[in-house]
Amino acid sequence: MFVPVIELFLVFIFTTLVGFYIYYSHCFTYWKRKGVPQLNPTFPVGDLGLSALGKESLYVRLQTLYHKFKNGGHKFGGIYFFNGPIYFPVDPYFVKEVLVSKFDHFVDRGMYINVKKVPLSSNMFTMPGDDWKAIRAKLTPNFTSGKIKSMYNIVLEMSQNLLKTLKPLAEKELEVDMKDIFLRYIADVVGTTSFGIDVNSLKNPESEFSQTISKLFYLSPWKLFRLVVEEGLQNPGNINKLFMDNRSLENYFFDLVRDTIEYRDKNNVVRNDFLNILMQLRSTGMTFQEIVSEAVLFFTAGYETSSSVLSFCLHEFAHNEEIQDKARREIREKLGTESSKYTYDGILSLSYVDKCLKETMRKYPVVGMLNRQCVKTYQIPGTNVTINPGTPVIIPMLGLHRDPDYFPNPLKFDPERFNNEKNVTSFIYLPFGEGPRNCIGFRLGLIQTKLALAAVLNDFQFVPAQGSSRHLVIDPSTTSVVFSVKGGIYLKIKKI
């Protein structure tokens, strides 16, 4: 009696595994059956290759897939994240279809949201359809150049703190991790504008706020494992759970915002910052939970992105002395040498610095891909193929930005590419995304990076640290959503 039970059990296990394998392999025929070009997905990771094991950056992998489709003469294709199918436009015409022309078919990002279990998971970045439209409409008037200009003094004050932090390091001509310094500068700007508190992480890197946000971006292997089991990785949008499902962070931010709001209400404090704007929106029905979620979003969306752009740009300046000198000349000629007097309009007039930043964001698109989700059956133009609602879409930004057909010699840092903006074909250069769901905070992102660059270039010179590599390489094992470099970005800093 005993032996047949074991045998039966083994047969059951074997049949289940074979059945699962057959089902899983069948998933890899999804695009072929639809008549959409696909590559050679492999069991079990699909098209993710080594990036599934953290041995190649996901953005680099997507860049490889982009070239495989393009070299095969395809303008779009279908890829697989594990066994999940993803629509993958390659040609700018098809990119534009998703982001703008047929935006109503691709309104969502398909991000994980669960307001009850993970309250911070729901915000303007992640919300679907009508909820997103409503919040975007409410918040858009608060990101105009006029509103950002009214926050300029906060940015100016932080830029002066940045100089104070760098001065003693420059006097000793030390090699400094500029990514770390800029993270602290941006934490001070975005933390102050989003939460209305003096963050002070430039002066005090060990502050409670600094410690807490370092947890926001730390992802333990255990969390990743739980995510795989609970949600799967077939949809890139599930990554949102990884970041926002953290009870202690949640408590910290809820307490922080509650205390500040109570204080401001009690003392009639009005400040030119995002928190004030969100507080005013209470009259339109915005709840406390929504206020905290949006404040945390503004912080996270501006923090790693802006500090990465700044450190990448300085890295390029260090390796291109002439470009660094030309940028400094422009700053001093147009704005003088007292950076505490630089004005909002003055910063905007720095056209060469602007080109340098554009070229930085081309070479190192801090968010290496854009994502959307199909919400309405979409027919790919010129074909009978339809994309079904629920299908995720990925736009391979790194592939486009480093495509030699669009940007010859793509690893060369050449701000002159942007001399004539018309030369930069649209829907190829997408550092802030495009269409109705582009980056709402791009003005703040640009002003805080330009001002910091102007201030530090005016006072200091940057040269490569010993042994630093010419072209920054994305850390393959990173779980960060931004283009993240292993070991920081070290530069030697000298007083001028």
Ligand code: HEM
């Ligand atoms: C240099 C700095 C920044 C870069 C490179 C950047 C880049 C991006 C990109 C690529 C997207 C996705 C756009 C798309 O899918 O089409 C995005 C979305 C977004 N960004 Fe930024 N960002 C920056 C700074 C900021 C700042 C400072 C804020 C807020 C204060 C912000 C708030 C947002 C929000 C709320 C969204 C979602 C918009 C929506 O779904 O409606 N960003 N950003």
